[in-house]
């Protein structure tokens with residue numbers, strides 16, 4: 006009742022006359038049936054009334070006006086008329102007529118309604134207070150003191166051109182009060198859009214009407230612009246949106262990070278074209294045809310005409326254009342198809358239709374044949390269409406033209422077009438990188454970098470931009486890892502210490518005089534003195550060991566540089582202060598060798614000082630391993646050397662302080678992590694009980710063990726940093742004195758080759774040397790008959806080198822047999838050791854002086870370098886011969902003849918095989934994808950990025966000073982997935 010009277014009062018006072026005119030008009034229209042529509046009436050007048058009156062307190066008003074059924078319209082008219090004080094709608098119409106008012110005057114009706122006054126008078130009627138929404142471009146000048154509702158009504162009627170009938174229509178998509186205007190996804194527009202999508206390049210922009218709310222805000226001043234949905238790209242159809250989203254391009258950033266595959270040089274300077282030459286030319290399609298040769302063979306021939314500037318030397322083109330001869334050549338691009346399906350005329354026609362006469366294209370590929378003067382055939386080629394937005398202008402200025410790789414079935418043209426649109430929206434302030442970092446490391450800002458990579462003025466600009474993106478990839482990786490490290494340490498002092506350490510590692514050393522007594526003793530017991538880099542490595546490591554923060558260091562050095570002794574000295578330092586050390590190696594052979602080496606050095610110690618060392622491998626007897634495990638648990642054993650047995654669940658430590666992982670790249674990421682976390686849990690749990698220890702403060706007792714990972718595989722520094730971003734890196738750069746370069750030869754393994762090799766072996770043996778013969782397989786294989794096998798050749802070698810005892814070593818032998826074979830060779834009991842690649846890692850027989858590797862092409866370059874490192878470990882001059890199965894594989898092996906530098910060779914390996922292969926799945930761990938960085942050549946940038954990350958964190962540990970950087974970091978690498 007209250008609602009009814011409120012409404013009645015309001016209708017009477019506020020709009021008695023005006024509303025009466027509207028109702029009168031509507032009533033007359035309904036009668037004449039010309040405009041009559043229940044729906045329209047309900048949508049128009051009905052919805053106006055509902056909206057004016059129905060707020061949370063007015064459900065009863067809504068109910069009052071709610072009508073249904075066939076008589077809805079007339080019922081509503083009647084109800085409103087009655088509420089306005091007329092006896093019925095007819096009465097209202099008659100009274101209006103009597104006043105002589107015409108419909109044309111009605112346009113001003115709504116303007117005259119004084120809504121604020123109504124609201125003030127009848128507080129129970131709330132008039133909308135939402136912020137204004139712009140629906141029509143010219144609506145801004147309509148802005149006045151009116152409430153939103155009155156403004157929208159006015160606009161609504163204006164929009165109808167004064168025609169109330171049109172105005173009443175209130176179609177859903179332009180409803181004046183609708184806060185969310187129609188997007189192109191709406192059913193009504195979808196069909197239309199999909200029809201239009203057939204004409205990608207010519208279609209009109211959907212533009213503002215498609216999604217006005219998401220148009221770029223010119224004042225956007227943060228990187229969130231990059232993370233906007235691609236639906237804000239102007240001029241894109243809904244079908245294109247869908248295609249892009251399905252292809253994984255959900256955001257502007259994703260799109261802009263789709264970098265060009267290459268750049269077309271549209272100038273076409275060219276020297277004389279020769280057979281076999283690789284060309285990249287811009288031209289026009291002259292013809293395209295698909296020809297069926299026979300039932301299962303067809304081919305596509307596209308002829309492209311290219312205008313080239315032919316000179317003797319293409320470089321002279323730039324200097325003297327007038328001398329250059331302009332000429333047109335024809336490229337005949339042929340692609341063959343076999344199989345019934347692919348040689349059908351239908352299929353061939355479809356293929357040929359992809360290239361239309363007059364299309365501008367960029368062709369790259371190798372000249373297969375010179376057909377005639379000016380006509381060249383190419384069979385392996387790439388042809389890229391060059392249409393796109395603003396193409397003509399870009400062609401005129403002859404800039405490098407970006408060519409995009411296709412992705413997820415999306416055509417490069419669509420990607421290029423969308424990228425151009427995204428670039429137009431980009432504002433110069435999208436860069437979250439602090440300006441001083443950009444300045445210090447000579448980087449373009451992000452806006453320029455995006456422009457530079459997608460629309461470069463020249464190649465240099467593209468390269469400069471590429472530098473920025475590589476920097477970013479590395480920077481955020483480093484920043485993420487370092488940030489996480491800092492999060493892990495508690496106090497601010499510790500954080501600063503950690504950063505200080507990262508920055509000034511050269512200052513962080515402990516001189517030999519300050520080493521623990523046990524370490525000094527071991528040093529004294531060595532039959533040699535440490536090389537300068539060995540010494541500084543030990544100093545650095547010992548400095549780390551004395552910090553309250555767990556060390557995480559990679560010790561890297563070329564084969565035979567003497568890493569083992571560095572690790573032993575580090576272990577002694579820890580043992581000397583009452584803690585335990587664990588030394589894990591990948592093979593039993595190596596574990597036994599290290600154990601033997603260390604115990605022989607410790608044998609020189611007095612009984613009291615001598616630490617208790619144990620060997621624990623898979624071959625250790627159950628009884629013995631139980632005793633060792635018990636010793637580790639009670640703390641009786643100070644140091645253990647072993648294989649994977651060290652990470653077995655049952656192995657527990659009393660106070661583990663350092664874990665050394667030798668040849669760490671041989672262990673998977675998971676194994677490394679498991680070793681670490683296991684030891685952490687064990688040591689923290691157990692050492693927690695031992696807090697009585699004088700030296701162990703509370704924080705020390707619960708500290709994770711220091712980790713010293715060692716790698717002989719010379720992972721280039723770049724890769725090491727990328728892989729072990731949160732690891733400190735120590736490199737051994739020199740070899741022990743007296744080492745002689747290993748003479749390396751790559752020969753073809755034919756009769757002549759073997760004859761030469763056997764003669765060299767004989768000479769070596771007569772000279773007192775020892776020879777390794779390395780085979781790719783243990784037993785002969787039916788499937789690989791060309792490969793030589795260790796066991797199969799054992800007898801023939803024995804026979805050939807009678808008088809020189811031979812040994813055999815391979816992975817299928819029992820552990821004691823392996824030990825025996827190696828120790829016989831070490832002692833000189835055997836002079837020739839036929840082996841497989843089990844000796845590749847760590848085997849140290851200093852007087853072995855010659856190695857012959859059979860079927861050497863089966864091994865990677867880095868692997869061969871490792872194998873070669875088994876000789877030349879003493880002062881004796883050594884040789885290594887790589888025998889290739891065929892002459893074609895020789896050039897690759899010759900790389901090893903020229904260089905003994907492990908880092909150079911690892912780089913070569915990386916270039917030849919790519920980082921994926923070198924690392925393998927196991928190794929890649931958390932290494933993220935680097936979209937455009939090439940690790941083999943971009944190492945410098947990686948290091949700069951590392952320094953930049955340190956610098957940023959040093960000035961703000963928690964990145965509080967760099968909120969945009971923090972947001973960017975979390976966008977790129979959610980920290981939860983960074984954890985090792």
Ligand SMILES: Nc1ncnc2c1ncn2[C@@H]1O[C@H](COP(=O)(O)OP(=O)(O)OP(=O)(O)O)[C@@H](O)[C@H]1O
Pocket residue numbers: 533534535536539562563564565566567568569570716717741742846847848849851874878
């Ligand atoms: N400073 C040195 N002077 C002389 N000989 C040394 C020195 N340091 C180490 N050696 C000897 O060099 C040989 C190789 O050392 P080690 O086995 O530690 O090398 P490595 O770096 O571990 O090599 P690999 O990667 O092949 O395992 C050993 O016989 C060792 O005794």
